[in-house]
Amino acid sequence: MDTAESFQNENEATDYPAASGTDRETSYLGIDLGTSVITICNNKGSTFSEYSLIARDNNPDSERDDEDRLYVGKAALERADLELNWPVKDLLYKGGNCGNLRALIEHCVQAAGITAEHEHRYAMISVPPCADASYRRAVVDAARPLFRGLMIANGPFCVAYGNKKIxxxxxxxxxxxxxxxxxxxxxxxxxxxxxxxxxAGENIDQELVDLLAEKYEGSTVTKELARTWKETYGFVGDADEECRVELPIGDSTEDVMINEELRLACESxxxxxxxxxxxxxxxxxxxxxxxxxxxxxxxxxxxxxxxxxxxxxxxxxxxxxxxxxxxxxxECAGAYGACMLAEKMPGEFWEKLSNLDNAKKSDVIL
Structure with a gap:
């Protein structure tokens, strides 16, 4: 059994510091593939997060090129006319499209300002402990072309490692x-x-939708709107502010206070x-x-x-x-710990790993 202490280092997790003495041409990334949000931390000290969501404009009459037809995260949410895809959730629960996941990761790596070339990028990807071999293999298949070295890591261990709680x-x-x-x-x-x-969060969203529909006849609150209210006002126990929202009812809206419904949903x-x-x-x-x-x-x-x-x-x-x-x-704890693990791995380890085929890479997991 591997000893976790052998991977621990002295960095403080709360500051998310850039590594000292690191080659500026090399980027070590920690990537947390959440079903709702993807988070990327790098060894230069920066963090990037975006909704794990994409949409494609497949209109043949569009004058936009293929890259511009891809909408990611918040930009995708604004395109109500397009079909939305959640690549991480689809792969984890439905065996979805690796191409969609690759497009999501590639876009977010670029948006995160990672300028190192492929040959100088190494990534540790945090995945749920319940992820099976087929999911890990799909993640490797999707992400491998983007990095010189790639490894899958147990998500909770990444969190514990990054916060020195092992x-x-x-x-x-x-x-x-x-x-x-x-x-x-x-x-x-x-x-x-x-x-x-x-x-988890989606259960809260659905519970809030149901509670509001029960109280306000004709309520047309969607899960997406409920999620926004939860992220803005969500609480358990005693509220420290009024949660007033514009509740859609039929073709109009009504100004209402949703403290009780939000509390019950979050506590559920x-x-x-x-x-x-x-x-x-x-x-x-x-x-x-x-x-x-x-x-x-x-x-x-x-x-x-x-x-x-x-x-x-x-x-x-x-x-x-x-x-x-x-x-x-x-929200960044998994990605930060994964980044620390990536940076801690010796260069010869990454070199050996880069020479394995994808099937074997998916079996190498911390």
């Missing part, structure tokens, strides 16, 4: 489609160390997350359980809901207690 912690990565709960204790996590909880995922934490703790060796309970760290897009760490901690008090902490810049 010595006895629980990482909760609350994303859009699911919440990963992973136990990290001195070694690379195995299958028995993680739990996939099938509730908490019981399953708490149950997952308890299961992960109870499955650990008895001598490690107290340390794990008191070192629970939240990251991911849904972790930005106001008060979520203290709310979960309060829920845990009813079942034995625990300490829950929100990581700094939680």
């Amino acid at each position: 010595n006895g912690s629980i990482i909760i990565d609350a994303g859009a489609c699911k919440t990963d709960i992973c136990r990290i204790h001195d070694c690379m996590p195995e299958d028995r160390d993680y739990l996939n909880v099938p509730v 995922i908490i019981p399953d997350i708490v149950s997952g934490i308890l299961r992960i703790v109870s499955d650990a060796e008895p001598q490690f359980r107290e340390a794990l309970r008191n070192n629970i760290y939240l990251c991911g897009g849904s972790s930005k809901i106001r008060n979520i760490s203290s709310f979960i901690e309060n829920e845990l008090r009813e079942v034995g207690g625990g300490k829950v902490f929100l990581l700094d810049r939680p």
Whole structure:
């Protein structure tokens, strides 16, 4: 079993510093392929995020060239006339198109300002612990032409590594489609160390849509609009501001306050997350359980809901207690840790890896 401590270094995660003494012609990238958001960190200290979404204008009469016909992230959301594709989600759950994922990654690498040529780019891609071999292979197939060296890494381990939390912690990565709960204790996590909880941000969005439809007859709120309100006002527990929105009802809108519905929607995922934490703790060796309970760290897009760490901690008090902490810049934690891992790998390792075929590369995972 590999020892996680062998990969730990001294950088502080909260500052996201550029590496010292690094060849300026070489870029080491950490890429977190979220189903909703893709995040890229590089060894020069910069971070880039965008919705994991693309749309293509396939109109044969369009005067735009092929590259200009691709819309990514927010630009794609603005094209209501085009079919939207979520490449990461499609590949993870439906076995989608590798070409769409490659287009997404390539666009975001360019948008992130990565100027190093292909031969001087190395990437560590963070993937969910539940990702199977076919998904990892698809990611490698999609991304390999863009980098000299490429490796897949366990997402929660990347988070723990980047935040120096590998010595006895629980990482909760609350994303859009699911919440990963992973136990990290001195070694690379195995299958028995993680739990996939099938509730996350999209469940909140749908619950908010349903609650508003129940209260306001004729409500035409979409999941996309609900997501925007959640990202702007989302909270659990006590609200610190009024959440007033223009609610679409039929052909008009109405100014309403949605505090109660938003609170209920955001709190709807908490019981399953708490149950997952308890299961992960109870499955650990008895001598490690107290340390794990008191070192629970939240990251991911849904972790930005106001008060979520203290709310979960309060829920845990009813079942034995625990300490829950929100990581700094939680939406970037996976990409930053992946970048640190990429930079830590020795040059000869990357050289050997670059000579493997894609099928074997997908089997090399941290």
